[in-house]
Amino acid sequence: MGKRLAPIRLDSYQPLREVVCESIRDAIRKGILKPGERIMEIQLAEELGVSRTPVREAIRKLELEGYVVMMPRRGTYVANMSIRDISEIFEIRTALESLSNGLAAERITPEELEHLQRLLVMISSYIETKDMDKIVETDIEFHDLLYHAARNSRLVGIISNLRDQLTRFRTLSMSYPGRLEATLDEHRTIVEAIAQGDGRAAKKAAEKHMENSEKTLLKAMDAIKKKQAKEKASKKKKSAKADVKAEEPEE
Numbered sequence: 458m459g460k461r462l463a464p465i466r467l468d469s470y471q472p473l474r475e476v477v478c479e480s481i482r483d484a485i486r487k488g489i490l491k492p493g494e495r496i497m498e499i500q501l502a503e504e505l506g507v508s509r510t511p512v513r514e515a516i517r518k519l520e521l522e523g524y525v526v527m528m529p530r531r532g533t534y535v536a537n538m539s540i541r542d543i544s545e546i547f548e549i550r551t552a553l554e555s556l557s558n559g560l561a562a563e564r565i566t567p568e569e570l571e572h573l574q575r576l577l578v579m580i581s582s583y584i585e586t587k588d589m590d591k592i593v594e595t596d597i598e599f600h601d602l603l604y605h606a607a608r609n610s611r612l613v614g615i616i617s618n619l620r621d622q623l624t625r626f627r628t629l630s631m632s633y634p635g636r637l638e639a640t641l642d643e644h645r646t647i648v649e650a651i652a653q654g655d656g657r658a659a660k661k662a663a664e665k666h667m668e669n670s671e672k673t674l675l676k677a678m679d680a681i682k683k684k685q686a687k688e689k690a691s692k693k694k695k696s697a698k699a700d701v702k703a704e705e706p707e708e
Contacts, residue, residue: 461489464506477507478515485524485535486624496525496533523622538626543674546619551667553616558659560607562651569606573599573648577641584637592637593627599644606651623674629681630674639669 462484465476481501484490496516502509516533519525527533565573576599583591600620604613631637643666650658 462501462504464504467506473507474511474514474518477505477511478518480505481512481515482519482522482524482621485519486621488625490535492535492537494535496535498533522618538622540675540678543623543626543671546622547667547671550616550619551664553612553619554663554667555660557604557607557609557612557616558647558651558663559656560609560612561603562654562656562659564608565606565651569602570648570652573602573651576602577644577648580641580644584641589628589632592631596627596631596640603647603651626674626678629677630670633673633677633680636673639673640666643669 462480465473465480467473471479481490481496490496498509498512498516502512505512516525516527520527520533524536525533526536576595580592580595580599583595601617604616607613631640643662647659647662647666650662
């Protein structure tokens with residue numbers, strides 16, 4: 458593992474272990490630390506400019522959150538995400554998103570509703586300019602606002618943790634052809650239901666949104682898998698041709 462993490466600023470108001478945890482978590486989300494990659498405490502401590510203690514504490518927390526896996530006598534690795542893992546997360550998240558939207562339809566303030574509507578306009582403009590970073594950033598803000606509008610802090614904590622486990626796949630899913638426009642339409646349906654105070658419709662809209670998000674992510678992952686298999690087969694074919702040519706006798 459090369460040096461890829463920036464040193465931590467020690468002037469943060471947060472406890473050092475939390476700052477270290479967020480830094481490692483962010484590196485996993487962005488793919489800097491890749492699935493299946495071994496995590497070395499000493500090297501991370503050196504890169505972040507801290508002792509091993511906060512790194513060790515951060516890794517324990519990240520294991521509970523599902524970001525890393527600690528294997529006896531083998532070490533700690535960035536967690537791989539299987540199709541089954543993704544399906545399980547979406548299964549739970551769909552139920553919680555439905556609950557969250559239903560509660561938001563009852564408890565949202567006029568100011569929060571106006572903010573949601575502004576975010577929809579922003580997402581639409583970012584789609585036109587193809588600014589994926591801003592789309593992802595605004596999408597996260599949109600969902601965070603929905604969660605907080607539910608007025609249930611425990612629900613916010615649980616659902617945010619589940620969402621974070623899939624953050625590394627967000628850009629992959631949204632980049633799938635047609636998904637951005639579909640997501641915007643689904644968001645509009647959610648906001649319309651909440652604006653009308655229709656909890657049942659808001660729940661159904663959330664369930665549909667999660668269902669489509671899962672299907673798109675699985676399609677995107679399958680497309681990448683097929684592409685990689687094709688590239689591997691192509692390289693193998695070229696290698697075989699080169700070996701045959703090398704074995705041909707000179708005239």
